[in-house]
Amino acid sequence: MENAKSVKLVLEDGTEIQGQSFGAFTSAAGEVVFSTAMTGYPENLTDPSFAGQILVLTYPMVGNYGVPGEELYESISKIFESDKIHIAGLVVNYYSEEHSHWNAAKSLGDWLKEYNIPGIFGVDTRMLTKILREKGAMLGKIVAEEDVELHDPNQDNLVAQVSPTEVKHYGSGQHKIVLVDCGTKTNIIRCFLQRDVELIRVPWDYDFTKLDYDGLFLSNGPGDPKMCTATIQHLQTALGQDKPIFGICLGSQLMGLAAGGDTFKLKYGHRSHNQPVLLSGTKRSYITSQNHGFAVDTNTLPAEWEMLFENLNDGTCEGIKHKSKPFFSTQFHPEAAGGPEDTEYLFDDFLKAVAEHKATK
Ligand SMILES: NC(=O)CC[C@H](N)C(=O)O
Structure with a gap:
């Protein structure tokens, strides 16, 4: 992506990984967890169980099918798993800026922006996952301009x-x-x-x-x-x-x-x-x-x-x-x-x- 701003991912063990920003250009802290699912980011991002977590996707290309438009089923969402994005941040390897799908209404980056959620791409998410598997899930943060404190969401209700x-x-x-x-x-x-x-x-x-x-x-x-x-x-x-x-x-x-x-x-x-x-x-x-x-x-x-x-x-x-x-x-x-x-x-x-x-x- 041309003109993407630099951001970094920082883990509590001191690991720092440089990447580029997509979604909201803002900083966020949370628990860094990984998912090896190959599809399903619209469902994952809206799953309330991910609240407080920075999600790392190991699948190498993310965003290529965009994000579907909302439809209702008996007054609840037909498409999404809740009415908003719940993750604290998203970490991917290759962010596909161009998306193409019959059902897409917007790009993943624009959707993240709507909810002020930062994304970082250009990260070797499989290498990062090896670190998380060896040391265990860790606290971390995506840092844009402003630094933020690490925060353990599991201490919150x-x-x-x-x-x-x-x-x-x-x-x-x-x-x-x-x-x-x-x-x-x-x-x-x-x-x-x-x-x-x-x-x-x-x-x-x-x-x-x-x-x-x-x-x-x-x-x-x-x-x-x-x-x-x-x-x-x-x-x-x-x-x-x-x-x-x-x-x-x-x-x-x-x-x-x-x-x-x-x-x-x-x-x-x-x-x-x-x-x-x-x-x-x-x-x-x-x-x-x-x-x-x-x-x-x-x-x-x-x-x-x-x-x-x-x-x-x-x-x-x-x-x-x-x-x-x-x-x-x-x-x-x-x-x-x-x-x-x-x-x-x-x-x-x-x-x-x-x-x-x-x-x-
Ligand atoms: N999906 C869930 O309900 C997750 C349950 C619980 N928060 C856990 O991480 O184990």
Whole structure:
């Protein structure tokens, strides 16, 4: 790109990498994480779970298909995973200034500018990823003119920042599902609305235990799950009953914590569209979409709980289930967006559990 201004990426270990600016020419600090997904930047950038993070993409050319225009589906976005960009900054190797796609409405750089998010290109993102894999995810900053302090987003209650403040209702259907929105991806809402569901979307700290519902869903969300003390407390009440509960990603970690287990921070997290997981008790594996930096420590789970899926790369917990009650979760993203849709059937499994539970009443 001609005339692009110089910017640098600085890591907490002192590594400095020079690059060029695209998107907003401004400085930003955050946790530097990498994703090896080959496509899906419109979905990734709007996934609220990335709040506070500077995202490094290992795929070498980014921006070539531009950014689609907005369309609505039942009053929520049909295209994006929330209503804004959530990442703190973007790091790419080659930024494709020219984009071409039937669905593109603007360039990636212009989209980043709209939300005042800095991008840096001309960075060897695979070399950078090797550093992050050896040393672990690190704090860092993109520095334009003004220097900024390093900042650890995991010390903040990011969920409170991205969760809605009001209750919203969607759709009509046989099953009344409460969705606890800790930063939900809109494809989770779309997945429910494509099924026989009336959805009640509530804020992260809302006392849903007082609501009349058939099944409880816990969304994905940013930051350290231990920050969500209000959600964990309400969830403990729900675990004392027997209505079906399904959690995804942060929702899985909250289920583990509410059950009495512990979570820990992974060295560098799982962010990609090709994470293999094994369904416990079978030889069946699935390729899954993932975006997480924390995980449930399976060894700390109480005796009535067990691991439901295991990550085949590093053996960590990819979901848990209660041995006798209809409570289960996945650390990966069955709703994909982006990534493979092979595990979307888990929404059907959950609704089947809801229907069965209602039939016994
Ligand atoms: N996508 C998510 O829900 C991420 C959960 C949590 N913030 C983590 O990084 O592990």
